[in-house]
Amino acid sequence: MNSIVVNLMQVRQRIELAALAAKREPEEIELLAVSKTFPASAIEEAMHAGQSAFGENYVQEAVEKITQLAKLRPWLIWHFIGPLQSNKTKEVAEHFDWVHSVDRLKIAERLSAQRGEFPNLPELQLCVQVNVSDEDSKSGIPLSEAEALCDSITQLPNIILRGLMAIPAPSSDLAEQRKAFSQVQDCFKHIQTTRLIDPKYQFFDTLSMGMSDDLEAAIAQGSTIVRVGTAIFGKRDKISQ
Ligand SMILES: *Cc1c(COP(=O)(O)O)cnc(C)c1O
Numbered sequence: 247m248n249s250i251v252v253n254l255m256q257v258r259q260r261i262e263l264a265a266l267a268a269k270r271e272p273e274e275i276e277l278l279a280v281s282k283t284f285p286a287s288a289i290e291e292a293m294h295a296g297q298s299a300f301g302e303n304y305v306q307e308a309v310e311k312i313t314q315l316a317k318l319r320p321w322l323i324w325h326f327i328g329p330l331q332s333n334k335t336k337e338v339a340e341h342f343d344w345v346h347s348v349d350r351l352k353i354a355e356r357l358s359a360q361r362g363e364f365p366n367l368p369e370l371q372l373c374v375q376v377n378v379s380d381e382d383s384k385s386g387i388p389l390s391e392a393e394a395l396c397d398s399i400t401q402l403p404n405i406i407l408r409g410l411m412a413i414p415a416p417s418s419d420l421a422e423q424r425k426a427f428s429q430v431q432d433c434f435k436h437i438q439t440t441r442l443i444d445p446k447y448q449f450f451d452t453l454s455m456g457m458s459d460d461l462e463a464a465i466a467q468g469s470t471i472v473r474v475g476t477a478i479f480g481k482r483d484k485i486s487q
Contacts, residue, residue, distance in 0.1 A: 250288060251295040253478045254279075257461075261472065264465035275465055278325055278454075280475030282307065283482045286314040292478065293321060301346075301473050303328030305337050312341050327411070327454075327473060329385050336360045344371040346411040346454050346473075349387045351398050358402035369406045372399060373454050376433065378426045379415035386412065389433050396437055400446035409452030409470070410434050416459065423463035427455055431468045 248256075257277060265272040280301040281289050289300055289311065298321055302308035305326075312324055325344040330353055338345060339360035348354050354372060361370045374395055377386030387395055392410065399407050410433065414426035434453050441447040456464025456472035464472060476482065 250291045250478060253480075254292060254295045254297060257474055257477050260461060260477075261465065264462040267462075268466045270465070274470060276471045278327075278471050278473045279478050280327065280457075280473050281311070281479060282328070282475065284479045286311045288479055289315060289322075290318070293318060299323045299325060301325045301327045301475075305330075305334040309337055309341050325473075332356060339370060340364060342370065343368075344373070344408070346373045347375045347385065348372050348399070349375045349377075349385050349395075351395060354395075354399045354402060354405065358405045361404035369404055371408045371449075372405050373409050373411040373452055374399065374407070375411045375413075376430055378412050378429050389429060392433055393437055396450075400444075406449050407447070409450055409454065410437075411454035413457070414455075414460075418459075420463055423460045424467055427460075427464050427467035427469070430455060434468070 261275050261277060262272040265275055276299060277297070278299045278301045279292050279297050282303040300322060302324065308326065315322060324342045325346060326338050326342045327346045330338060330345065330347050332352065335353060335356040339357050345357060357370055357372070361367065374392055375386040376389050376392050378389065396407055399405070410430055412430040414423065417423050431453065438450055441450070452471060453469050454471040454473065456469045458474050458477035461472040461474060
C-alpha cells in the first residue's frame with residue numbers, strides 16, 4: 247500500500263488532470279481529506295504533506311481528534327460532512343469550521359444559535375446537502391426544496407451559506423455520474439444567478455461533490471470541493487464504513 251504522502255500526490259494529480267480536461271483552473275478545486283475512522287497520526291502525516299482541510303463524519307470521533315490535534319489548529323480546517331442530529335449540533339458548532347450536511351432548517355437554526363455562544367469564533371460555513379438519487383436511506387433535501395431552505399438559512403446570524411453538497415448513489419458509469427452531478431450544478435447555478443445582487447449570497451460559491459471514485463465526473467460538473475477518503479488514507483473497516 248502506498249503512503250499517505252504518495253496517495254495525496256496522486257489525488258492532487260487526478261484533480262489537476264480533471265480540471266484541465268474540463269478547461270478549469272486546478273486552483274478552483276479544493277481537496278478535502280476525509281479522515282473518518284483514521285487516527286490523528288494519519289491526519290498529521292497528511293498535514294506534513296501540505297494538506298490542511300479535513301473532513302469527519304462522526305461527532306464524537308471527530309471531537310476526540312480535534313482535541314488531540316489542538317496544537318496544530320492554526321493549520322487545520324475541520325469540515326463536518328456526516329449526518330447531523332439535533333442533539334449533536336452544539337459540539338459541531340463549537341469545534342468545526344464548516345458543515346456540509348445541513349438538510350433541514352432546524353439544524354441550521356441550532357448551529358446558528360450555538361455558534362453565537364462562541365463569540366471568538368468566526369461564522370460557521372454551511373452547505374445545504376441535496377438528495378439527487380431519491381433514495382430513502384440517503385440524507386439530503388430534495389432539489390426542489392433546496393432554494394427555499396437556502397433563503398431561510400441566509401437569514402440566520404453566526405453562519406454563512408457557502409453552497410450545496412451532494413452524495414449521489416455510487417455508479418461506475420461516468421455518464422451516469424455526470425448526470426447526477428449536473429442536476430446539482432444546475433440547481434446551484436440557478437440559485438447563484440437569481441441572487442447575484444443579494445449580499446446574503448455573496449459567499450455562495452461552493453459545490454461540494456465528488457469522492458474517491460467519482461471526483462473526475464464531479465469536477466467536470468463544476469465541483470469546487472472534492473471530499474476524498476479512501477484514495478488518500480486507504481480502505482476503511484466495513485463496520486464503520
Ligand atoms: C466517507 C465520505 C467521503 C469519502 O469517501 P471515499 O469514497 O472514501 O473517498 C466523502 N463524503 C462523505 C460525505 C463521506 O461520508
